[in-house]
Amino acid sequence: MTSIMTGSAAAAGHETPQGPAAPPVVLEGVAKRFRQGDAIIEAVRGVSLTVEEGAFVAVMGASGSGKSTLLHLAAGLTRPDEGRVAIEGTDLAKLPDATLTRFRRRRIGLVFQAFNLVPTLTAEENVALPLLTEGRDDAIAGRVGPLLDRLGLAPRRRHRPDALSGGEQQRVAIARALVAEPALVLADEPTGSLDSATGQGICRLLRELSEERRRAIVVVTHEPAVAAWADRVVVMKDGRILAELRAGDDYRDAHSLAARYQGAVESS
Numbered sequence: 001m002t003s004i005m006t007g008s009a010a011a012a013g014h015e016t017p018q019g020p021a022a023p024p025v026v027l028e029g030v031a032k033r034f035r036q037g038d039a040i041i042e043a044v045r046g047v048s049l050t051v052e053e054g055a056f057v058a059v060m061g062a063s064g065s066g067k068s069t070l071l072h073l074a075a076g077l078t079r080p081d082e083g084r085v086a087i088e089g090t091d092l093a094k095l096p097d098a099t100l101t102r103f104r105r106r107r108i109g110l111v112f113q114a115f116n117l118v119p120t121l122t123a124e125e126n127v128a129l130p131l132l133t134e135g136r137d138d139a140i141a142g143r144v145g146p147l148l149d150r151l152g153l154a155p156r157r158r159h160r161p162d163a164l165s166g167g168e169q170q171r172v173a174i175a176r177a178l179v180a181e182p183a184l185v186l187a188d189e190p191t192g193s194l195d196s197a198t199g200q201g202i203c204r205l206l207r208e209l210s211e212e213r214r215r216a217i218v219v220v221t222h223e224p225a226v227a228a229w230a231d232r233v234v235v236m237k238d239g240r241i242l243a244e245l246r247a248g249d250d251y252r253d254a255h256s257l258a259a260r261y262q263g264a265v266e267s268s
């Protein structure tokens with residue numbers, strides 16, 4: 001866990017030939033409402049959040065506080081009623097639906113609690129799928145094998161999901177999320193279906209990937225033991241950001257994070 005204390009949240013100063021790179025995701029005053037019968041639910045209310053390259057951010061909060069909705073807004077799976085979502089400087093509102101879908105496939109990797117692998121395909125076929133969908137067959141040989149190696153899945157590459165453990169299935173899902181080399185990986189309760197030791201292995205892997213590959217990673221979780229791997233923890237309540245906690249200053253491990261999180265929620 002030492003890397004949490006030393007890990008830098010923001011990769012400031014990354015330059016492209018055009019100048020400083022825009023952050024992987026910027027949310028500005030984003031709001032989302034849902035109708036439930038006669039009631040209007042304000043799931044997310046005026047949230048602003050920037051996640052820099054290489055940052056590992058966790059989103060915590062009680063059930064119904066708006067965490068998944070926030071993640072879906074960042075992924076462009078849901079369009080906001082107010083505010084702006086920009087991925088690497090591209091305003092998602094300016095993209096028509098079909099363009100947004102293609103953009104998402106290229107720039108955003110998604111990981112879910114339920115893995116969502118295709119049951120009839122092998123591990124390597126599942127990982128190759130985003131490249132096939134994009135007509136990037138040329139990239140499959142160079143990317144899928146090395147990624148499976150890196151994630152410790154090489155011996156399992158020809159197995160279908162039902163022959164893999166939960167942790168292996170989630171590693172396949174993470175490989176699939178990374179294969180297009182996205183700017184941003186969004187994970188909704190990625191350890192929710194796993195035992196705690198396997199879940200910690202997945203967290204360690206996400207942490208390493210954020211450091212090695214400079215991906216921005218946002219993880220929604222209920223578990224302090226998962227969030228403690230992050231550089232920053234965003235605490236949500238009733239659709240708003242209640243507090244932001246920083247590794248090293250506000251917490252050093254799952255226990256101190258849980259105490260700080262509880263304190264933030266109780267004092268609100």
Ligand SMILES: Nc1ncnc2c1ncn2[C@@H]1O[C@H](COP(=O)(O)OP(=O)(O)OP(=O)(O)O)[C@@H](O)[C@H]1O
Binds near residue numbers: 034063064066
């Ligand atoms: N598609 C939808 N239609 C109607 N209401 C919705 C929809 N999606 C979310 N909501 C409502 O918006 C609020 C926020 O939901 P959201 O799923 O974002 O919360 P959450 O913090 O992720 O909860 P959990 O931890 O239980 O997954 C809840 O009141 C939920 O019932």
